[in-house]
Amino acid sequence: MTKNLRVKTSKFIDETYKISFKFNRTTYYGYKGDTLASALLANDVHLVGRSFKYHRPRGIMTAGSEEPNAIVQLHNNSARTEPNVRATEIEIYEGLEASSQNCWPSVNFDIGGINNFLSPVLPAGFYYKTFMWPASFWEKYEYFIRKSAGLGKSPTEPDPDIYEHKYIHCDVLVVGAGIAGILAAKTAAKNGFKTLLLDEKSYLGGSTIYQNIENHKINNQISNSWLEKEINEIKKLKNLEIKVRTSVAAFHGYNFLLARENLTDHLPLDQRKNKTRHRLLKIRAKKVIMATGSLERPLIFDNNDRPGILLSSAIEKYANLFGVACGEKGVLFTNNDSGYETAISLFQKGINIEAIIDNRENIDSKLIKEIEKNNIKVFKGYTVVNTSGYKRINNVSIMQLSKDGQKVVGPKLSIACDYLGISGGWTPAVHLFTQSGGKLKFRDEDQVFIPNIYSSDQISIGSCNGDFTLDEILSSIPNKLKEFLDLKKSDYDDLEVQSSFNKSKRNIWLLPSDKVIGKTKPFVDYQNDATAKDIKLALREGFRSIEHVKRYTTTGMGTDQGKLGNMHALGIISETAGSKMGELGTTTFRPPYTPLTFGTIVGRNVGEYFDIFRKTPIHEWHVQNKAEFENVGQWKRAWYYPKNGESMHNAVQRESKAARDSAGILDASTLGKIDIQGTDASEFLNRVYTNAWSKLAIGRCRYGLMLNEDGMVYDDGVTTRLDENHYIMTTTTGGAATVLGKLEDYLQTEWPELDVYLTSVTDHYATISVCGPNSKKIVSQVIPDLDFSDKSFPHMSFKNAKIDKIKCRVMRISFTGEQSYEINVQANYGKSVWEKCMEIGKEFNITPYGTETMHLLRAEKGFIIVGQDTDATMTPIDLQMDWIVSKKKYDFIGKRSLYRSDTIKEDRKQLVGLLTENPDEVLEEGAQIVADIKKSPIEMLGHVTSSYYSPNLKKSIALGVVRGGKNMIGHKLIIPMENKNINVTVADPVFLDKENKRINA
Amino acid sequence: MFVINCPYCGEREQSEFKAGGEAHIIRPKQPTELSDDEWAEYLFMRKNIKGVQFERWNHAHGCRKWFNVVRDTSNDAIKAVYKMGEKPPTY
């Protein structure tokens, strides 16, 4: 049943290397060098999928990365399976398994195909109009759409392959290794530029390398053999690095490009082990030469999407490069000379062509004459009006075009065929150029957009610049390169070029039909099933902007980003709306040019390497003692230490009780530490904190609150005066870097006259905090030489000391409300000092506690956590911390904002304590607080910011912010939850030891 | 991603820097003397120009120095870079 359409050997195909592969569970054979598409075509398989909306049968359309139809699911393996792979790009290998992804249940019987017959009720905007309402139906729609729309399957297991990223810096980057790119790379490399040449295909030379017709000659050699010699030469150049199977995905500003180098996808599965699959290249080039070529345009006529209809250039490539015929009975349909190039190639290979249909009349072209000499019938001034054949084209109907090209006239003729090549001329591949910020201009004579204004040091050469014919390319490139690279001469200054291409084209965006447009299906975007009719409907409904029409009709929104049909969409819009093409602009081409896998994007940053994390010097001890960890910024902090399978709640209750009953120990090394020195250090602190610092005695500590210039609380922490001109500031764990940045900002830009130096020392010290009624007994044994008496070492003071000859700083400061000592020691001694504290503390049941217990203990005491009890809308007054705002100081950061009309309002949200009616009921953090639940809409007064069950008070406690809360002590409020309303009473935020007896005990 | 020529370190990737908003907005010497409107002018009002804009940048992952950049916000072209306190070039 299956035919062999391999026609003649090609040197790009190794016929001694046979490869078996599976497509839709059937086994086929191809050769090394084949793509999945060429191997399928050699087996006469055209039908590869179904269209997105109407589920029409679709076949291979192109031979490159612009393919809209032949999108397959690769690998039958839950970890490696990959959707949206273009059959025209994937090279076959032994064991390849692929299946059509756009059909359900099978490509030959597709339930969604019924949409094709329903199409009068599936117009443009169908999805928006239908699935919008009722909203509750979305879940049902979604199931249907996902299942039948065939978006492919994602893998369900971790990707086992290796990916990596690489930075490349070069003088000249050449994108595209067609004839233009080869010339550019050779010229750059030979003149001393460090050059990188990239091409997405597996071979060099673009389309010239397989074009083997006598009509195109360079220095009297057929163009492909001339180019082959050039390629062999550049491979020897030392300054030139060449990467094939490498597609540029993005072209950003300042010549920064991302490219994906595909290293193993073409190898047999057993040869891929331990090899990097894809490499993401991050390229910074001094100069970029774009030689990305051009894409052939389809032609837009009724039923132009049947399997067996391909771009004319794709048919030529399949014949010349892969030695494959796309069928046995061919018709070519063209509006320019390209169709004849294909015809001549096919004729040379002995592939049948029934007829050529040309939109143009009376063209004087050597190519046409050669075709006619070989008795191939040419219909001049004709157009295809329709095709037939459900899963494969079997017939084309043609009619004569009227003089103005707006109508068809005369009788309808019918030609039987099994493939149809179409050529609507060429579109420069300017996608990357526009991504880089380049501006296009419209060239009226052949209706193309070409590069006009460059945004960086780059040029476009060859057909991506609109120079389509061999003589145009070769006559323009040498001068362009010399100017761009500042050279006196190039190897290509005296090339002799012979080209028979007649440049004329009869451009008709939407070809006329004998039927009214409503009865036709001329597809503009194959992948998204958008027809010319849909575009016209969008215009009738009032859409004018190209971006809106695109979204409404989904034209250009598929994985192919409308590489084929976008120009026609623009053309039809401008014709219908009566505007000029150049004035409409184009839609924006966004990266990536072709889809990238997630693996490529993340590279090695997977699993534990996903993000950087920071460990304290005591981290290993926490791990050994089974701590659960919490991420705070990039830090891993001990969260709690469950004992014998304890729950988090039980562990935290135990730790909290132990800290108040006897002794607790906390690793506080993550707190930010900034060393501040200089003769103006005190003045500097006066300006950045709300309270006064000048009178702080040496050896004393003070809590400070830092505001933003808008008066809102930014950070807090204790700062210690170590010496006359020397302080050490602590910041919150998460705020360390931004606080330092902010301080540097003021110092460098507003107050450069101040003599102050800031140094981050966060990583240099380990900080061990021992708290509880027995803390003094423990630390005085850890540091026996130090006088810990309250008189000599009161709360909020500091002493230098030594532990076994190791220098340390001890601060008596407290975040728990208990008597508490912080030992700061050089980081690498941190773990041994911690262990010493644990050893000595044993008799006092010293209990290590984590961040959760720390949060609970401070909440009992009503201490805020910046970022939890505050957001960027809380002033110190809102926090009921008026005591820390100096009235005497003339200025500090944020002072003026504290009496703006908005910040002095009485009904701002203010920090309060909340006590539940039922003492066992613990509130949810983030829960809303209201006064009246009958009022509609319910007025939201605030929310719960911190909430715990206090084992020391034996009741639930919470902090929250409430509008006007300061004056609501004793008021009853309500926390409405999903299934109940919780009654609470507003209270003072300090729940425990209001008199500070414990701290000073 | 653009490249910034730090006046202290030389050319580095944009990712090493932190943007600091419009340049040459001087903190008032006597904030207490200002009306709410005058203070708000300093605090909130920024030009956000499409075109040539004078900006502050910080080499956050490098020398930590703040400096000024003249950038065309429409195409990210950097016209000039100069140190804090230096006279701004004219554009």
Ligand SMILES: [Zn+2]
């Ligand atoms: Zn720097």
